Amino acid sequence: MNVFVFKTSLHPEHIRHVNSILRSIIPECVWSYDLEDCDRILRIESREDIAKTVCFHLKIEGFQCRELGRH
DSSP states (O other), rough: EEEEEEEEOOOOHHHHHHHHHHHHHOOOOEEETTTTTTTTTTEESSSOHHHHHHHHHHHHOOOOOEEEOOO
Protein backbone atom coordinates (compact mmCIF):
# COMPACT_ATOMS: atom_id res chain seq x y z
CA MET A 1 0.00 0.00 0.00
CA ASN A 2 1.31 3.46 -0.92
CA VAL A 3 0.46 6.74 0.76
CA PHE A 4 0.34 9.66 -1.66
CA VAL A 5 0.70 13.15 -0.20
CA PHE A 6 -0.61 16.18 -2.09
CA LYS A 7 -0.33 19.91 -1.56
CA THR A 8 -3.70 21.49 -2.35
CA SER A 9 -5.70 24.71 -2.19
CA LEU A 10 -8.61 23.02 -0.39
CA HIS A 11 -10.63 24.64 2.38
CA PRO A 12 -13.13 22.99 4.73
CA GLU A 13 -16.08 24.08 2.59
CA HIS A 14 -14.64 22.11 -0.37
CA ILE A 15 -14.40 18.75 1.39
CA ARG A 16 -17.87 17.48 0.54
CA HIS A 17 -17.38 18.24 -3.15
CA VAL A 18 -13.87 16.77 -3.22
CA ASN A 19 -15.05 13.63 -1.41
CA SER A 20 -17.61 13.16 -4.16
CA ILE A 21 -14.94 13.53 -6.84
CA LEU A 22 -12.60 11.09 -5.11
CA ARG A 23 -15.38 8.53 -4.58
CA SER A 24 -16.10 8.59 -8.32
CA ILE A 25 -12.50 8.27 -9.53
CA ILE A 26 -10.83 6.17 -6.81
CA PRO A 27 -13.61 4.47 -4.80
CA GLU A 28 -11.33 1.73 -3.44
CA CYS A 29 -8.92 4.21 -1.82
CA VAL A 30 -8.85 5.77 1.63
CA TRP A 31 -8.10 9.47 2.00
CA SER A 32 -7.77 12.10 4.69
CA TYR A 33 -7.06 15.81 4.94
CA ASP A 34 -4.85 18.04 7.06
CA LEU A 35 -6.15 21.48 6.15
CA GLU A 36 -4.45 23.07 9.16
CA ASP A 37 -1.08 22.31 7.58
CA CYS A 38 0.29 25.23 5.51
CA ASP A 39 0.20 22.94 2.42
CA ARG A 40 -3.46 21.94 2.97
CA ILE A 41 -2.55 18.27 2.72
CA LEU A 42 -4.57 15.52 1.07
CA ARG A 43 -3.32 11.98 1.83
CA ILE A 44 -4.50 8.98 -0.15
CA GLU A 45 -3.77 5.30 0.50
CA SER A 46 -3.79 3.24 -2.69
CA ARG A 47 -2.27 0.16 -4.25
CA GLU A 48 -2.35 1.89 -7.66
CA ASP A 49 -0.47 4.96 -8.89
CA ILE A 50 -3.30 7.50 -8.64
CA ALA A 51 -1.27 10.74 -8.45
CA LYS A 52 -1.82 12.01 -12.01
CA THR A 53 -5.51 11.10 -11.98
CA VAL A 54 -6.17 12.89 -8.69
CA CYS A 55 -4.27 16.03 -9.72
CA PHE A 56 -6.00 16.10 -13.10
CA HIS A 57 -9.51 15.86 -11.67
CA LEU A 58 -8.93 18.36 -8.88
CA LYS A 59 -7.39 20.86 -11.30
CA ILE A 60 -10.41 20.52 -13.62
CA GLU A 61 -12.54 21.55 -10.64
CA GLY A 62 -10.37 24.63 -10.07
CA PHE A 63 -8.20 23.43 -7.19
CA GLN A 64 -4.45 23.45 -6.99
CA CYS A 65 -3.02 19.99 -6.47
CA ARG A 66 0.60 18.83 -6.56
CA GLU A 67 2.08 15.58 -5.36
CA LEU A 68 4.61 16.12 -2.59
CA GLY A 69 5.66 12.51 -2.15
CA ARG A 70 4.88 8.85 -1.63
CA HIS A 71 5.52 6.59 1.31
